Amino acid sequence: MADEDIRGILQSVREGTLSVEEGGSRISSLYKDDLGFAVIDTRREERTGYPEVVFCAGKRQEQALAIIGRMRERGIPVLGTKAGPELAEAVRARFPEAAYDELARMLTLGAPMGDGTGLVAVAAAGTSDLPAAREAAVTAEFFGSRVELIADVGVSGIHRLFSRLPDIRKARVIVAAAGMEGALAGVIAGLVKVPVIALPTSVGYGASFGGLSALLGMLTSCAPGISVVNIDNGFGAGYQANLINRLGSS
Amino acid sequence: MADEDIRGILQSVREGTLSVEEGGSRISSLYKDDLGFAVIDTRREERTGYPEVVFCAGKRQEQALAIIGRMRERGIPVLGTKAGPELAEAVRARFPEAAYDELARMLTLGAPMGDGTGLVAVAAAGTSDLPAAREAAVTAEFFGSRVELIADVGVSGIHRLFSRLPDIRKARVIVAAAGMEGALAGVIAGLVKVPVIALPTSVGYGASFGGLSALLGMLTSCAPGISVVNIDNGFGAGYQANLINRLGSS
Amino acid sequence: MADEDIRGILQSVREGTLSVEEGGSRISSLYKDDLGFAVIDTRREERTGYPEVVFCAGKRQEQALAIIGRMRERGIPVLGTKAGPELAEAVRARFPEAAYDELARMLTLGAPMGDGTGLVAVAAAGTSDLPAAREAAVTAEFFGSRVELIADVGVSGIHRLFSRLPDIRKARVIVAAAGMEGALAGVIAGLVKVPVIALPTSVGYGASFGGLSALLGMLTSCAPGISVVNIDNGFGAGYQANLINRLGSS
Amino acid sequence: MADEDIRGILQSVREGTLSVEEGGSRISSLYKDDLGFAVIDTRREERTGYPEVVFCAGKRQEQALAIIGRMRERGIPVLGTKAGPELAEAVRARFPEAAYDELARMLTLGAPMGDGTGLVAVAAAGTSDLPAAREAAVTAEFFGSRVELIADVGVSGIHRLFSRLPDIRKARVIVAAAGMEGALAGVIAGLVKVPVIALPTSVGYGASFGGLSALLGMLTSCAPGISVVNIDNGFGAGYQANLINRLGSS
């Protein structure tokens, strides 16, 4: 990884401007920005194409602020997921350029990446699935895709889906967000020529078991062309959709 | 679906009063009332016999109000399920004709449908099962059935059930609501000639696992004549019971 | 239960032709045909409309034969479920009138009941779901319904379902058999005016967990008008469908 | 435990006929009959009232034979559970006095213990529950209870249970064996004055999940007076029933 850097160090070692010991040590310390409680993956973009994302749940407010601050200092655009309104307020007090999407519970700082070419369609089965769907949409947009969010096209009134099919078919990749039985993903996959990222949500009660029913339904769908992310993981769905979309742009 | 409409459009196309392109587009848009975050299934009644129902859990207050408002404008009777008291208050402030059943957590706007012929019996195993049982009763009544709710006839004191059997046997279909081991459904099904809709509830603790014990018990009952709905899904039980009851009336 | 018999005994007691002690004992023994290892529910038809059914799995061959023999002696039509081919052979050797459906693993002895009025549609998502679907079809026919089995209409190629909708819509009640994600039941329920009995099957692998994915999907379907039976319980689905169909005939 | 022995050793130590070291060592070795792969609990009867039982599943034939042989040498009556027919044959070849109950898969060697006072009733819901029920019956008899096994009294035809209630009520303790939804235990417990030991069986399929549905149903029964043993653990149910019965005899 980061082959040029390693080659550079090897070159210096060969030229004698760098001792063998120091060469080894420098390779070790190439990627480290250590806050003590967190180590920022500063060269992640070089390795995976996109910078690190901040998972805010379970982090204390001062930890999240410190991580965001260090990333901004280095000019890294920040996407914060699963961020509650209190944290959002604290972040916006410190970083006025921060934007907060309350429905998606996401913070964004810095300009979206990429040029917005290629369409990602995010279809949501019901109104209650919108938070997860919107998390996917915000993520894909942040990383450079054009996104269209298509709400309330669940299979219990399947004509609603059919009336939006022409829009859905324009996309290079589709995110299908649904709770309860999660059938939306399989029905769409049987109607389109592009990959479907299935996003199970925790919408439902009783035998939904917190999204398990949608998750299992999507995993076992008889329609090929589906792959699945974690329950309520709109971020993961949007990220994967953007990666796929980018392939179509290159 | 909605075959006459499609035929009408085809007719206009044939007669030349409608272009081929417009004909295709009009078929697509036949059923759409799109609020952005929700698409009301305006012709659901034509397709399935009954209008759409509003699942209130997970919807924001302004979303629920907008959906209810649009349905009332179109003259569609509204049944709102899993509605908390705060939402109920907001709805009643805006729509004074709204009624709220606190135990069932249901909102109703508009006159019940149908003529109340045919009896649906809703039997509840214990007092704590009443919310689910009442959700079933309110639903079946709203859609046109006559309903009798029979409380506290669980199998641990089985004579209570026997003393109410003559009432239960008058029904065309029976909803049996029970938590814990959910045995009520199987015992009733062994004593009557009509279908039993088993409604597992989340009443219980420990190995009830939120209603799982009742659900599994009802699914595996050795008595035939039972089919099961989701845990605490009184609405689904009442809806199915009314559909069955209506068959007996036609 | 069996109120006339009880009244008859009470009458005899009043008239003095029966002692009080004997009256009590006779009430106790009204329904008993005890083979030692099994007690045949000889008056089940009177109580629930249909005779007892023989669940063959887990019974030894001699037990099954004895039970079937006793029922035939009493002129009760026999439906045997989950019967393997070895048992079928033994039964047919003893009772030449027995018919065996190998796919459904069902034995039938005696003429079907009822007059075949009213249509039950049994829709199967895939070819591998046919054993369960056929168990439902054979059951409903045995108990007096007319049945149409519609194969391979799963949602991954949803046009196959739409092309069969006119047939499906003729039924008074629909059984929807599906494994994997089990989405068929919800899609159908959003398109018809009659009750849907969802029949999850164990078809699938991996996260299907022996039918659990289909079961949970059907229980949590967002379409109302569905109730669910146990995994692979074609018998239960067909029995319930026939009960419902009969309501429409009365 | 075994206080007299310990006191005896202490006495010898005091009297000087036993050294302190040897006294300690002798206490350690009081209860040991070590076959290398198994240590027979030779004084279990003294501690718990009954000798050790041999759980045959998972043991190799030579291991089982060696254990049984050693117990017979010491005159300990042997009860072997979960014993397949091959093992039974090998045991009977070596120990002609051995009896084998094929249905219960149990081996017995040596005379039953106790005097057969006090009745244990073992009620089985269906014919397929008989193996577990019979395991309970054989166990309780072996340890000294009088047992009546009452077959096929499941709740789907609840009158069968009522007609046998007088027999069931004669017992000091009742074992209720049932698979599927396991409702039998709760119904009986609501009708009797004595403890019910619920014995869930693995009879069923689909959502029975190998007996889980019956187990959960019995654990969560709303009727008090029930305690539950492991799925298919007829031995445990019969053992506990005999312990309870013995209390009534003392």
Add this chain to the structure above:
Amino acid sequence: MADEDIRGILQSVREGTLSVEEGGSRISSLYKDDLGFAVIDTRREERTGYPEVVFCAGKRQEQALAIIGRMRERGIPVLGTKAGPELAEAVRARFPEAAYDELARMLTLGAPMGDGTGLVAVAAAGTSDLPAAREAAVTAEFFGSRVELIADVGVSGIHRLFSRLPDIRKARVIVAAAGMEGALAGVIAGLVKVPVIALPTSVGYGASFGGLSALLGMLTSCAPGISVVNIDNGFGAGYQANLINRLGSS
């Protein structure tokens, strides 16, 4: 059930002082005290030896008060389980004789039943298991047993258990309450001659899964002489223990 009453009615019918119709009706209504939302099982004591118990969780305050009130009017002693402090306050305001055990969350009104003969030992593994253990103790005492509660004898310091063994061995039946791995029940059962009622508690975290680990451990214990009640069901354990103890007193 309630055979004398039925005989009495039959007698009146024979003598002609009661019409046949009225006789049938009177049998039906023998056991009914119907509050609308609850049907009090007024003759439960006659059938099962003890009066009905009020499960307070999930009941509204006014429902609980009404049920308690009606039972007190009829002179039935009341035991209320899973009762929160608010309900307790309301009950004590209305019924000053009510006693409330805050740890066990139990209400009692009326004198304990029976004479306190026979000892029930309730052993608790840890201090955190005391609420469940105390629920068992209060229950057994209320129904007439003498009870000794032995705290903090979990198996991680097994000598604590051994030092209390002499006390435990005096009991006719033992309740073993434990969370986490629930090993206490099996260890005790290997050391005593009387039945052990295993009471799994929800004490623990992580892989305890709300008491599942203790429940499974107790069900699968290799020591015979154990039967198990639901997680945190101290009431059920105490009730069963008292039933067993009573056998030893008769």
Add this chain to the structure above:
Amino acid sequence: MADEDIRGILQSVREGTLSVEEGGSRISSLYKDDLGFAVIDTRREERTGYPEVVFCAGKRQEQALAIIGRMRERGIPVLGTKAGPELAEAVRARFPEAAYDELARMLTLGAPMGDGTGLVAVAAAGTSDLPAAREAAVTAEFFGSRVELIADVGVSGIHRLFSRLPDIRKARVIVAAAGMEGALAGVIAGLVKVPVIALPTSVGYGASFGGLSALLGMLTSCAPGISVVNIDNGFGAGYQANLINRLGSS
């Protein structure tokens, strides 16, 4: 769907060469090739880009043969999944051009589709994961991708993975097949710029629970850029990978 056909029919209707009734009927029957037990989705390729695939598990040999025969008659290339060796033999006897991959349990008839541009890398954690990995590889190749299968690069010896990273990084999309803890997918996703399709396998024992551990691990991976298919669903992984790869080629 199939818009040109529909437009053509509408055009004929307008021109009067087709009656309105016949137009409606023809739209309905556009896609139907019904074998009775199966309905071949003959125009699936037009709708989703690729023809239907035959899931062989649970189908009888004569059913599979009939389906394959009909598809070959229509010139549709056939991919059969989860096909046992007996079926393979029967298929090859009838269709000599059939190829069978025993490890992947797959049948192929007809030339691969597409031009083999774009690389799909299939990485397998261990030798035992090869059947699932190979199913993915065969599928992606059949549908037109170039594939490189990279075996035995599990994370317990992570240098093996690093030494193959240059090959893996050449791919447009990566399938990561792993059982047990399934960590391979997350580690790869943290090192590459393209989408990773995680393929959990049922390799393992004990707490692997048939692939559940790998499935959950892959779903909850903290590395973005992963989406997951069903356990052992190599077909689904390969199909999705090919869909994504094709995007990069267009």
Add this chain to the structure above:
Amino acid sequence: MADEDIRGILQSVREGTLSVEEGGSRISSLYKDDLGFAVIDTRREERTGYPEVVFCAGKRQEQALAIIGRMRERGIPVLGTKAGPELAEAVRARFPEAAYDELARMLTLGAPMGDGTGLVAVAAAGTSDLPAAREAAVTAEFFGSRVELIADVGVSGIHRLFSRLPDIRKARVIVAAAGMEGALAGVIAGLVKVPVIALPTSVGYGASFGGLSALLGMLTSCAPGISVVNIDNGFGAGYQANLINRLGSS
């Protein structure tokens, strides 16, 4: 256990300075400090090398205070786990020498044990895993190990782990704390020569199921040299790590 004490008593008995009865009684009471609701294991250190630890969750404040008080009186160092801030405040009010680690939710009173030789490395996958990791670190330090906590080295940016490997490799034993897929433990175990204690945390959502995904992943890791503790059981991990470290010091 405590063999010298037992020998001492035996000696006194032999010498006649102690009666046989009193000797037996004294052996029984050797280890008992009974507070009624709790029995302090006062000689645990002698038996297992370390004093008892106070599990604070589920204990009432006065119970925890009493236990801590009694232990301090006897000069036993106290470690309190899962202690909330309210309890911490109450403890510090009574025992000013108490220290509270808010992140780890741990109380410590009294000097750490041992000499701090031997290094335990505690590696945490993410910032949100720090509470569990810190619980492990505080525990190991309290019982005498030197500890280095290494934060944020999860496998999604695996170079962060590699850059810290030299530090990690200095340890005698490593605790690896991770939520989500829990892959950290397996990756580390493939790179070091010492035992790894895997500490799954409840960090994550959806299919993490409260830490189940990490737990299963760690249990099924294909890398040998791992053993696992309960979810969020930092105490258990730190305790085990210290035990192992001590072996290296002796």
Add this chain to the structure above:
Amino acid sequence: MADEDIRGILQSVREGTLSVEEGGSRISSLYKDDLGFAVIDTRREERTGYPEVVFCAGKRQEQALAIIGRMRERGIPVLGTKAGPELAEAVRARFPEAAYDELARMLTLGAPMGDGTGLVAVAAAGTSDLPAAREAAVTAEFFGSRVELIADVGVSGIHRLFSRLPDIRKARVIVAAAGMEGALAGVIAGLVKVPVIALPTSVGYGASFGGLSALLGMLTSCAPGISVVNIDNGFGAGYQANLINRLGSS
């Protein structure tokens, strides 16, 4: 890792005897012995202290033979786990020095490593737990520990354990193998000063759920000093025990 090799290459690069490109390539290929379907981790011993182990389940015979052959060529001692008797026979035909332990299902080729200092005690709860226990014992011995296997010391007859305690206490680390409720590990950990590796086995039936009950019980044990391996993973337990034992020897 393998720092000297890397330094050597850097040195050669500096000295100019190796080009920069070749240096990079050589680092990549340092550890590779690729059989196509498997990549042998040839320098694992250098990294983790011990050579790779062959997990035989799920591998084809020719694959296993090829892997073993290549390892033997390189002089690496071979330990093969989960090896069936057929494979064993094939291996011994090819490699006559191979030894096979049928109970443990393990193959060994080459001399045990290390010097056998330090004792590992492997305690098995019952005779049926011996296969897993023996797998642990063979593993620890192969890697250089002295091992004592102590059979049949389950907690249902706890004196058997106490009589073997002096032997158990001589060990530096203890493996406790138990199925069913798995209580053995917790009881031992409360009695010793060294680490306990808990090895849950799949022995049991019903609610054992294939070893889940033992696994959960061991994870949630209230005794500290325990860590747990996968169900039936005797290899993992023995490997970890040997690692720990080695620490005590260094």
